[in-house]
Amino acid sequence: MAFFFIAMKKIEFKILEGFCLIAPDDILYIEASNRYAKLIFRDGSEIDLTMNLKECIELLPKKNFYSINRSVIINVNGIFKFTHIEGRRGEIIMDNRERFEVSRRQKNGLVFLIDKNEA
Numbered sequence: 001m002a003f004f005f006i007a008m009k010k011i012e013f014k015i016l017e018g019f020c021l022i023a024p025d026d027i028l029y030i031e032a033s034n035r036y037a038k039l040i041f042r043d044g045s046e047i048d049l050t051m052n053l054k055e056c057i058e059l060l061p062k063k064n065f066y067s068i069n070r071s072v073i074i075n076v077n078g079i080f081k082f083t084h085i086e087g088r089r090g091e092i093i094m095d096n097r098e099r100f101e102v103s104r105r106q107k108n109g110l111v112f113l114i115d116k117n118e119a
Helices: 053-059 104-118
Strands: 011-015 018-022 027-033 036-041 046-049 065-067 072-075 079-084 090-094 099-102
Touching: 011 046, 011 053, 027 053, 036 053, 053 065, 053 072, 065 104, 079 104, 090 104, 099 104
Parallel strands: none
Antiparallel strands: 011 018, 027 036, 027 072, 036 046, 065 072, 079 090, 090 099
16 A cells, blocks of 8 residues: 655745744744744744745745735734724734734735635
8 A cells, every 4th residue: 555645845944053844834924033033833832033024925925925014924824803993004913812013005915815815
């Protein structure tokens, strides 16, 4: 009997000690931390990267990840709640109940991506 394994595509993220291979579905969000970034997993653990947000967004699948402001990239599958707040901005509450402001420039793109993923 033969067994076949379908490997989930993992992404290589640079860390101080070398690199980590991480499945995109395990990522809840990535947050700016000084010059680099901090990756927060769905299970609540986190890891410091030696990459900036721009480098991270280039590696992530565009259908699931979105930069909501200059400091945060979210996995849209980890959104618990999205609300419109004063003016044209918005607020995201993630599955871990962390809150982030969505810039007015990024709000329409985020709404489009959410609608596209629900279809």
